Amino acid sequence: MSEGRTVATRLLVTALVALLVVGLAGIVPLLAPSSGIDGGPDHPEYDADRLAPERLEASGNANPRGDVGVVLFDRSHGNRVEGEEVSSLVRAVDQAGGEVQFTGHSGGLASGLSEADVLVIVDPATSYTPSDVDAVERFVDNGGRVLILGEPNRKAVESEGLEVGLSTRRSKVTTVASPFGISFGTQYLYDMEANDGNFKNVVTSPPDGTNAEVVDGIDQVALYTAVTVEANRGTVLLRTARTAERSDERTPGGFPVAVLSPGGNVMAVGDKTFLAEEYHAVADNDVLVQRIVEFMAQANQEAGQSSADTGETATPE
Amino acid sequence: MSASKLRRFLHRATRSWVLFAVLGLVVGLLVAPFAFQAANSPDGTVAVVPIEGGIDGANAASVSAALQEARSDPSIDAVVLVSNSPGGGASASETLYLEVSRTAEQMPVVASVDAMAASGAYYAIAPADHVYAKPSSLVGSVGVFVQRPQDPQPIDEVVASGPKKLSGGNERDWSYKTESLRRAFVGAVFASRGDNLTISEEELSKAGLFTGAQAVENGMADEVGGSSEAIRAAADRAGLDDYRVKVLRPGGEAVFISRANYVASGTEDKRLVSPNYFVGSLTEEPTVPNVLMLPPSVLAASADEASGPTAAPNESERQEGTP
Numbered sequence: 001m002s003e004g005r006t007v008a009t010r011l012l013v014t015a016l017v018a019l020l021v022v023g024l025a026g027i028v029p030l031l032a033p034s035s036g037i038d039g040g041p042d043h044p045e046y047d048a049d050r051l052a053p054e055r056l057e058a059s060g061n062a063n064p065r066g067d068v069g070v071v072l073f074d075r076s077h078g079n080r081v082e083g084e085e086v087s088s089l090v091r092a093v094d095q096a097g098g099e100v101q102f103t104g105h106s107g108g109l110a111s112g113l114s115e116a117d118v119l120v121i122v123d124p125a126t127s128y129t130p131s132d133v134d135a136v137e138r139f140v141d142n143g144g145r146v147l148i149l150g151e152p153n154r155k156a157v158e159s160e161g162l163e164v165g166l167s168t169r170r171s172k173v174t175t176v177a178s179p180f181g182i183s184f185g186t187q188y189l190y191d192m193e194a195n196d197g198n199f200k201n202v203v204t205s206p207p208d209g210t211n212a213e214v215v216d217g218i219d220q221v222a223l224y225t226a227v228t229v230e231a232n233r234g235t236v237l238l239r240t241a242r243t244a245e246r247s248d249e250r251t252p253g254g255f256p257v258a259v260l261s262p263g264g265n266v267m268a269v270g271d272k273t274f275l276a277e278e279y280h281a282v283a284d285n286d287v288l289v290q291r292i293v294e295f296m297a298q299a300n301q302e303a304g305q306s307s308a309d310t311g312e313t314a315t316p317e
Numbered sequence: 318m319s320a321s322k323l324r325r326f327l328h329r330a331t332r333s334w335v336l337f338a339v340l341g342l343v344v345g346l347l348v349a350p351f352a353f354q355a356a357n358s359p360d361g362t363v364a365v366v367p368i369e370g371g372i373d374g375a376n377a378a379s380v381s382a383a384l385q386e387a388r389s390d391p392s393i394d395a396v397v398l399v400s401n402s403p404g405g406g407a408s409a410s411e412t413l414y415l416e417v418s419r420t421a422e423q424m425p426v427v428a429s430v431d432a433m434a435a436s437g438a439y440y441a442i443a444p445a446d447h448v449y450a451k452p453s454s455l456v457g458s459v460g461v462f463v464q465r466p467q468d469p470q471p472i473d474e475v476v477a478s479g480p481k482k483l484s485g486g487n488e489r490d491w492s493y494k495t496e497s498l499r500r501a502f503v504g505a506v507f508a509s510r511g512d513n514l515t516i517s518e519e520e521l522s523k524a525g526l527f528t529g530a531q532a533v534e535n536g537m538a539d540e541v542g543g544s545s546e547a548i549r550a551a552a553d554r555a556g557l558d559d560y561r562v563k564v565l566r567p568g569g570e571a572v573f574i575s576r577a578n579y580v581a582s583g584t585e586d587k588r589l590v591s592p593n594y595f596v597g598s599l600t601e602e603p604t605v606p607n608v609l610m611l612p613p614s615v616l617a618a619s620a621d622e623a624s625g626p627t628a629a630p631n632e633s634e635r636q637e638g639t640p
Contacts, residue, residue, distance in 0.1 A: 041418050041419060041421075041422045043415075043418070043505075043508075044508065045501070045504040045505045045507070045508035046501060046504070046505070050500065050504065051497045051500045051501050051504070052497060053493055053496045053497060053500070055493060192519045192522055192523065193519065196489070196492065197489060197492030197493040197495070197496050198492035198493075198495060198496060199522075201492060243519075278487055278488055278489055279489065282489070
């Protein structure tokens with residue numbers, strides 16, 4: 001073999017080796033594990049079925065009946081009640097043949113009561129004075145019916161001119177509710193399990209064994225940022241599930257959220273939002289509205305039976 | 318020199334032991350520094366990736382890029398996340414969760430909570446193999462809040478193609494959407510740390526904030542310690558006796574909405590801005606839904622901010638000094 005041919009052969013080997021190295025450089029990255037651009041871990045924690053909560057049914061097909069007279073909504077105590085907030089109740093009263101009236105913003109409670117059959121007190125911002133309370137007590141003594149809707153203390157963003165800040169809103173129902181043995185809590189209730197989409201939207205039910213007419217046919221009522229309501233020797237109409245808690249970290253339990261006074265003429269619910277257009281059809285809320293109208297229709301009739309329906313004291317379980 | 322003389326010289330040279338010995342010495346001296354360096358070089362590298370400030374899109378992109386660099390750099394064997402963040406936007410926080418999950422699939426990831434790993438920041442570090450927290454660290458706030466747009470329907474000025482086009486849904490719809498987001502967040506934490514957690518899913522969902530010691534007690538963190546312990550633990554998990562530490566500090570400016578995090582931060586390029594950066598003005602209704610993973614105090618701070626002169630991001634305090 002000539003020297004020139006030997007050199008050529010070795011150069012060929014050199015070229016082949018170089019090609020092999022270049023080829024490996026191109027192939028190895030393809031065989032190597034992904035650098036993270038593509039692929040990655042599976043995420044069973046994001047399973048869509050598990051993430052989608054089951055909604056409470058909302059139908060709203062109740063049909064209020066009864067013979068309701070004049071229903072007076074108090075607005076003279078800074079009551080935070082607008083028409084749309086209680087629209088389902090106003091409509092139900094109307095369907096039952098009743099007449100809805102509102103007091104003036106600055107007074108007129110006593111004069112309004114003289115013509116009313118039912119008084120509705122919603123989330124007042126100012127306390128009822130002794131003379132107001134006397135008027136309400138006389139109204140009840142004469143067979144009138146009262147519905148009190150409370151709300152928990154809550155923070156609200158308020159602005160006045162350039163000033164913006166958080167203020168606390170309180171439902172000042174104590175002076176008007178306590179003469180009837182009814183007391184409202186101040187802290188909101190929540191339930192991490194039995195709720196309508198959010199922990200503050202608690203699902204409540206009539207206590208086992210209750211036969212109070214005002215919760216007849218009701219299985220579940222959803223309340224929205226509710227507060228406890230207790231009635232000494234009264235009747236519990238609705239309780240939260242035992243998984244509910246109060247925002248002040250009280251031990252979980254079934255908290256009463258709707259009660260009837262011992263005399264049966266005053267009904268109290270720790271929420272007003274369930275009456276709003278958006279919520280009155282959820283679960284059996286519409287049935288509760290119907291029963292409230294029937295409760296109103298009993299004004300001027302003989303009162304007293306409903307309070308003894310169960311004999312259960314309206315306190316937390 | 319003639320060709321014959323050259324051939325004779327080469328012939329003699331190839332038979333000379335001395336010449337080959339000299340050649341060997343020269344080659345040896347050339348290669349020796351590399352050998353010495355190799356003998357003394359660390360076994361590998363632990364990358365430290367800080368998660369600092371409010372987690373917005375830019376922040377998430379920077380941290381993701383640092384994690385991607387760690388995954389693609391063969392010299393990096395483990396990652397330590399150092400959190401000094403109250404969380405931020407939900408989407409950006411989820412991005413970090415997914416990036417950290419991916420990284421943890423590839424190499425050991427250990428987290429160290431500096432001042433805070435709250436809400437979205439805790440979401441980000443949850444996939445870590447081990448979490449250290451200092452006694453004063455704040456950990457938790459596992460939850461979301463949603464600023465939903467109000468429904469302006471019916472409105473004459475805008476014609477929408479559907480009843481939910483302008484609002485995305487009513488208040489109740491948004492409650493269920495928020496519940497779905499909660500489930501995703503809580504589910505991710507349990508998927509990542511379920512074996513370590515002693516806190517129940519229900520209790521975790523209450524979104525409480527815990528000190529480092531409390532977090533160790535309820536399993537949201539594993540040990541009390543700082544970033545040094547986290548680096549050692551990461552190296553140990555990667556089987557490194559001798560290691561170098563490389564800080565992959567995300568590029569860009571860290572934007573802080575809490576002074577505690579701002580002061581604790583070691584980064585040079587940082588800025589303290591109003592919580593409104595994330596929350597907006599509470600007196601203005603959001604035009605689009607805003608899903609946030611931040612501690613609740615941010616809302617109150619935003620309200621306080623709204624009552625005084627609002628600090629626009631570009632007017633806020635800027636750190637000029639060294640870390």
